Amino acid sequence: MPSVKQFQVTFDCAEPERLARFWCEVLGYVIPPPPRDFATWDDFTRSLPPERQDAGFVCGDPTGVGPRLFFQRVPEGKVVKNRVHLCVRVGTGLVGAERLATLEAECTRLIALGAVRERLLEADDDNESCIVMQDIEGNEFCID
Template sequence: MAVKIQVTFDAASPPTLGAFWAQVLGYVEDAPPAPFATWDECLDAMGVPLDQRDSAYAVVDPDGLGPRLWFQKVPEEKAGKNRVHLDVNAGAGLPAEERPSAVRARAAELETLGARTLYEREELGGFWVTMQDPEGNEFCVQ
């Protein structure tokens, strides 16, 4: 039996942060449950008020291989460094001398989506860029 996992993010704006990570990872919005064609139909049927419809958001790997990402609204802002973070692999399969330029190029793309570069690091034969998503969660591009 395959183990399914979900990675959960606390967020100020779940739909906005979820849309960012969907673009980063090539994910899509999680589909509403049958028989609903849209989330609004589903939430209407559940009686969820309009002002609460931004309280959660989920994205999934369209190939069904990666974990589901769940974004839940919380009132407090992020405080401190993440204890767990995602790594975005931009240099997989490239020769070592080509990885830094591929990683830097991917980091530049992610900045156009709202990410912020914190620093670059090269050690133990690896190269990565540490970044923050639009809500300040750290992640690495390697």
């Protein structure tokens, strides 16, 4: 049986392009070029039937290493805790005060982008510190 080489993470959301651009800023991702024969994404969007306009948006890792992120508009809002969430790894290899300072600096940067800080989970015998946050549509994620 062949192994999976690539995958994408899909977000249900209210505003796909806005959420995609937020995650581009968080992760250093980029919006790919528009489809062939279109000068801009706006041109492409205007070519779609009204019910499909602004229904989805995508971004990806410019190095091609990380997964593609796809954002699809859904009619319902978020009502419960995510069953899956992203962990943004900014403190890998760091411990103690140095790790906490790195997490706090990233938290401050993300709050300026519209994220919300929920809480700090402090280090214990099994885990290093991390900060639980929400993106601009209320989806939980961690910086660790």
